[in-house]
Amino acid sequence: MKSVAIIAEYNPYHNGHHYHAEMARQKSQADIVIAIMSGQFTQRGAPAIFSKFARAESALKGCDLVVELPQFYALSYADDFAYGGIRTAELLGCDALAFGAECDDLEMLTAEAYRVKTVDVKSGRSYAQMTGDQAFSQPNNILAMQYIKAADSRLELIPVKRIENHYHDTQLTGRIASATAVRRAIAAGHDFSMAVPAAIDTSLAVSWEDFFPLLKYKIISHTAEELRNIYMMTEGLEHRLKSRINASQDFESYMQAIKTKRYTYTRLQRLLACTLLNITDRQTITDIRVLAMNDKGRAYIKGLPHVHTNINKKNASLYPLEVRATQIYNLVSGDRRNDFNTPVIYQRTSF
Amino acid sequence: MKSVAIIAEYNPYHNGHHYHAEMARQKSQADIVIAIMSGQFTQRGAPAIFSKFARAESALKGCDLVVELPQFYALSYADDFAYGGIRTAELLGCDALAFGAECDDLEMLTAEAYRVKTVDVKSGRSYAQMTGDQAFSQPNNILAMQYIKAADSRLELIPVKRIENHYHDTQLTGRIASATAVRRAIAAGHDFSMAVPAAIDTSLAVSWEDFFPLLKYKIISHTAEELRNIYMMTEGLEHRLKSRINASQDFESYMQAIKTKRYTYTRLQRLLACTLLNITDRQTITDIRVLAMNDKGRAYIKGLPHVHTNINKKNASLYPLEVRATQIYNLVSGDRRNDFNTPVIYQRTSF
Numbered sequence: 001m002k003s004v005a006i007i008a009e010y011n012p013y014h015n016g017h018h019y020h021a022e023m024a025r026q027k028s029q030a031d032i033v034i035a036i037m038s039g040q041f042t043q044r045g046a047p048a049i050f051s052k053f054a055r056a057e058s059a060l061k062g063c064d065l066v067v068e069l070p071q072f073y074a075l076s077y078a079d080d081f082a083y084g085g086i087r088t089a090e091l092l093g094c095d096a097l098a099f100g101a102e103c104d105d106l107e108m109l110t111a112e113a114y115r116v117k118t119v120d121v122k123s124g125r126s127y128a129q130m131t132g133d134q135a136f137s138q139p140n141n142i143l144a145m146q147y148i149k150a151a152d153s154r155l156e157l158i159p160v161k162r163i164e165n166h167y168h169d170t171q172l173t174g175r176i177a178s179a180t181a182v183r184r185a186i187a188a189g190h191d192f193s194m195a196v197p198a199a200i201d202t203s204l205a206v207s208w209e210d211f212f213p214l215l216k217y218k219i220i221s222h223t224a225e226e227l228r229n230i231y232m233m234t235e236g237l238e239h240r241l242k243s244r245i246n247a248s249q250d251f252e253s254y255m256q257a258i259k260t261k262r263y264t265y266t267r268l269q270r271l272l273a274c275t276l277l278n279i280t281d282r283q284t285i286t287d288i289r290v291l292a293m294n295d296k297g298r299a300y301i302k303g304l305p306h307v308h309t310n311i312n313k314k315n316a317s318l319y320p321l322e323v324r325a326t327q328i329y330n331l332v333s334g335d336r337r338n339d340f341n342t343p344v345i346y347q348r349t350s351f
Numbered sequence: 352m353k354s355v356a357i358i359a360e361y362n363p364y365h366n367g368h369h370y371h372a373e374m375a376r377q378k379s380q381a382d383i384v385i386a387i388m389s390g391q392f393t394q395r396g397a398p399a400i401f402s403k404f405a406r407a408e409s410a411l412k413g414c415d416l417v418v419e420l421p422q423f424y425a426l427s428y429a430d431d432f433a434y435g436g437i438r439t440a441e442l443l444g445c446d447a448l449a450f451g452a453e454c455d456d457l458e459m460l461t462a463e464a465y466r467v468k469t470v471d472v473k474s475g476r477s478y479a480q481m482t483g484d485q486a487f488s489q490p491n492n493i494l495a496m497q498y499i500k501a502a503d504s505r506l507e508l509i510p511v512k513r514i515e516n517h518y519h520d521t522q523l524t525g526r527i528a529s530a531t532a533v534r535r536a537i538a539a540g541h542d543f544s545m546a547v548p549a550a551i552d553t554s555l556a557v558s559w560e561d562f563f564p565l566l567k568y569k570i571i572s573h574t575a576e577e578l579r580n581i582y583m584m585t586e587g588l589e590h591r592l593k594s595r596i597n598a599s600q601d602f603e604s605y606m607q608a609i610k611t612k613r614y615t616y617t618r619l620q621r622l623l624a625c626t627l628l629n630i631t632d633r634q635t636i637t638d639i640r641v642l643a644m645n646d647k648g649r650a651y652i653k654g655l656p657h658v659h660t661n662i663n664k665k666n667a668s669l670y671p672l673e674v675r676a677t678q679i680y681n682l683v684s685g686d687r688r689n690d691f692n693t694p695v696i697y698q699r700t701s702f
Contacts, residue, residue, distance in 0.1 A: 213682060214568045220678045221569070221629040223671075246678060246689070278572045320574075327571045327597060331564060338597070 001300060004030035004158065005094040007069065007085030007147070009038040009179070011048045012186075013058035016163070016176045018197045021062030023160045024098030032296050035063040036088045038074035039322055040329040041277065043081055045270030049183050049205045051335040052326070056291035057345045061197045064349070065297030067092065067290050067307075071321040072283035075273055082146030087285045089155065091306060096156035101144040104161040113145035203334060208269075210332040212251040215276050219245045231279045232271045237263075241275070277325055287318045292345035310343035354651065355381035355509070356445040358420065358436030358498070360389040360530070362399045363537075364409035365547045367514070367527045372413030374511045375449030383647050386414040387439045389425035390673055391680040392628065394432055396621030400534050400556045402686040403677070407642035408696045412548045415700070416648030418443065418641050418658075422672040423634035426624055433497030438636045440506065442657060447507035452495040455512040464496035554685060559620070561683040563602040566627050570596045582630045583622045588614075592626070628676055638669045643696035661694035 004024045010017055025033050037059060039052040048055060056066040068074075073084020089097055101109060144159060151157060163176055172181045177195040185192035186202050193199070219227065219241055227238035240258055248254035258268060273279075290301065290309045301307045308315050316323055316339070323339045330338055355375050361368055376384050388410060390403040399406060407417040419425075424435020440448055452460060495510060502508060514527055523532045528546040536543035537553050544550070570578065570592055578589035591609055599605035609619060624630075638657045641648075652658045659666050667674055667690070674690045681689055 214565070217565045217568065217679065217682055218572070220682070221627070221675060226629075276572070278577075324572060328568065331568055331571070 001032060002028065002030040002096070003032045003034055003092070003094045003300060004028035004096040004098050005034045005036055005085075005089040005092065006063070006098055007036045007082070007089070007143075008059075009042050009048070009074075010035070010055045010059050011038070011042055011179050012050055012182060012196065012200060013055055013061065014177060014179060014182050014196045016178070017059075018062045019163065019176065020098070020100055020160055021059075024096075024158065027158050027160065028096040028098060028156065030096060032065065032300050033063045034089075034092060034094060034297070034300070035059050035066045036069045036085050036092075037066050037291065039068045039071050040325040041071065041075050041273050043074060043076070043270075044266050045075060045268075045273040046208050047206050047211060047273075047329060047332075049186065049207070050200065051204070051329060051333055051337060052291055053337045053342050053345060054201075054204065054335060058196075058198060058200070060292050060294055060345070060347050063297075064294050065290065065300055066292040066345075067288050068322055070283055070285050071277070071325050072279065073285070075270055075277075075279070077270075078142050078146045079150075082143060082150045084285060086147060086150040086155070088288060090152070091285065091288055092301075092304065094155065096158055097147060097151060098158040098160050099144050099147050100162050101159040102141050102162060104159040106148075106157055106159050109141075109144055109159055110148050113148040206329070206333050208251040208272075211276060211328075212254070214328070214331065215251070215272060216245055216248070216254075218275060218278075227275065229280045230271070231274045231281065232267075233275070237271065241272075277321070277328060279321065283321055287315070289319055289322060289339075290344050292347070294347045295349040298346070311339040316340070352383060352651065353379065353381040353447070354383045354385055354443070354445045355379035355447040355449050356385045356387055356436075356440040356443065357414065357449055358387045358433070358440070358494075359410075360393050360399070360425075361386070361406045361410050362389070362393055362530050363401055363406055363533060363547065363551060364412065365528060365530060365533050367529070368410075369413045369548045370514065370527065371449070371451055371511055372410075375447075375509065378509050378511065379447040379449060379507070381447060383416065383651050384414045385440075385443060385445060385648070385651070386410050386417045387420045387436050387443075388417050388642065390419045390422050391676040392422065392426050392624050394425060394427065394621075395617050396426060396619075396624040397559050398557050398562060398624075398680060398683075400537065400558070401551065402555070402680060402684055402688060403642055404688045404693050404696060405552075405555065405686060409547075409549060409551070411643050411645055411696070411698050414648075415645050416641065416651055417643040417696075418639050419673055421634055421636050422628070422676050423630065424636070426621055426628075426630070428621075429493050429497045430501075433494060433501045435636060437498060437501040437506070439639060441503070442636065442639055443652075443655065445506065447509055448498060448502060449509040449511050450495050450498050451513050452510040453492050453513060455510045457499075457508055457510050460492070460495055460510055461499050464499040557680070557684050559602040559623075562627060562679075563605070565679070565682065566602070566623060567596055567599070567605075569626060569629075578626065580631045581622070582625045582632065583618075584626070588622065592623075628672070628679060630672065634672055638666070640670055640673060640690075641695050643698070645698045646700040649697070662690040667691070 006024055021033050037056060040048055042048050059066045069088060070084055073080050148157060172185050172192055172195055175194055182192050182195050186205050224238040224242055227233055244257040248257055259265060287306045287308060290307060326338050330336060357372060357375055372384050388407060391399055393399050403419060410417045420439060421435055424431050499508060523536050523543055523546055526545055533543050533546050537556050575589040575593055578584055595608040599608055610616060638659060641658060641660045677689050681687060
């Protein structure tokens with residue numbers, strides 16, 4: 001049974017993702033499509049608009065199995081994000097990995113990935129600066145190159161060319177839209193039904209603003225010395241975080257107050273997510289949490305070691321960060337599903 | 352200029368407190384009455400119903416100077432609470448200490464205090480059990496005996512017999528009521544004006560319930576190992592706290608879920624206050640924070656070392672716990688005054 005993996009956030013699952021899943025199945029000729037999906041907090045350092053359970057359920061529209069990308073990696077820079085995804089795919093014994101890119105020429109992407117690596121060490125410049133090619137500054141190409149570098153030779157790599165809309169586009173322009181555009185439409189209360197394959201309960205949407213009181217409490221109640229233990233808290237950032245928190249009444253104005261030329265918005269947002277989630281150390285990937293599956297997914301994982309469809313007292317210690325992130329997410333979200341009472345979302349495959 | 356100190360919570364300041372301040376002034380023949388008052392969190396381990404600024408302002412009705420009882424001691428058992436108050440009185444050079452008691456016979460109270468001490472070591476029983484006398488189980492007598500034991504011989508001790516209402520009485524029964532009864536009346540929206548010397552803006556009242564989301568976040572986001580650093584977190588209580596938090600939707604039901612025969616309600620509530628405020632260590636008292644004063648109070652502190660009427664960047668490090676408790680209090684309270692923008696409440700003395 002051939003399997004193809006997709007590493008994704010599905011924040012939320014939209015027609016572009018659905019198309020990508022279909023293309024992954026088609027180009028790989030795989031029997032099963034496996035999504036390795038971010039949990040409650042995403043790579044930009046923000047809470048996902050909907051819970052991992054809701055997003056995993058949506059993903060069953062195009063995938064057969066949805067597992068959680070471990071939270072530490074889901075919150076990381078492209079290199080760690082890619083490493084976490086690839087390592088998960090390997091543990092699941094995936095045969096192929098399909099990923100979005102601005103072109104589907106694997107040879108060119110591979111050459112570019114290694115050329116960039118060489119330049120990188122010497123110049124210390126960003127990918128966009130190095131390549132001089134706008135196409136390579138697209139987030140999805142950056143990730144594509146990281147996947148290429150992180151994957152071992154047993155994993156078949158399948159680039160899928162993106163269509164119609166770019167990652168950064170913020171306007172809903174039709175059936176294929178970026179996740180950013182869909183989230184903005186949801187926040188603004190606009191119609192976005194043309195861009196997603198199934199209805200979504202938008203009353204459950206959350207944003208960083210909802211978590212700001214908790215973040216503020218965390219930063220106020222801990223000393224600078226204690227905050228220094230947080231992952232990514234370097235170069236005295238703890239003092240900057242503390243000095244601006246009392247005067248800030250919302251997340252966006254806090255971000256404006258702490259930002260400097262030295263750090264990107266995403267870098268700081270990711271640091272704040274680590275602070276909120278109290279992440280102090282790197283995580284190792286040993287086990288895999290299934291979020292949703294259909295009959296094909298169920299058959300695939302049968303007998304696979306280190307795969308759990310059910311979180312209970314016994315195995316919860318294998319997923320401390322995932323369980324904690326969900327508990328914190330649920331302090332704010334109206335989606336009350338947690339890792340203990342939502343063992344797995346299961347749908348019968350319709351043939 | 353003779354001074355008499357009162358150690359109090361004023362939660363909130365009512366006619367009984369007002370009477371006590373008048374009696375303290377009268378019996379001591381002092382020129383100045385100094386209140387050493389708990390800050391944002393009180394001895395029972397609960398947030399004060401109104402901010403320390405609002406309560407200090409009320410206290411000027413009967414006192415000339417209001418200083419803050421350092422937060423660690425304000426949150427402590429009778430022995431540490433008394434030690435913190437007495438130490439503060441000593442630093443302020445007070446001549447006398449007036450305290451409420453169920454009788455005003457100092458000789459008898461002193462004998463009782465030392466008798467209890469002797470029995471205590473041998474039996475390990477509570478004061479009420481030891482004395483076998485209900486009068487001595489009254490919280491105010493327990494504190495009275497602690498004051499007697501903590502004070503050095505230079506401090507004149509003046510017991511003031513309580514009138515009309517007992518500490519534990521929860522019904523408003525007239526002009527003199529317990530603070531508990533006043534708080535309950537406020538919570539229930541009942542008229543309590545007969546029991547206080549001046550109007551209170553009840554819209555600013557807070558309770559533990561308001562802080563519960565922050566407490567829940569704190570307990571969820573920290574490991575048991577991290578929580579073990581909290582002061583008073585002993586005997587594996589951190590595991591008990593963590594195991595019951597997710598299912599609890601409010602403070603009161605959480606308290607019911609964690610309580611055991613082994614720990615009193617107040618002991619656990621105090622532990623939760625330490626958890627919320629992230630108190631990890633004992634505090635030493637070196638400096639004194641003035642909250643409110645009139646002209647007499649102002650004259651009294653003139654030239655006294657280690658007394659601050661203004662918190663600024665320079666001296667804030669002397670009051671880390673007081674500043675932090677206020678910042679956390681203000682996350683919930685509508686009273687926006689904090690230690691930096693409320694240097695001191697000053698009222699001209701009317702002669």
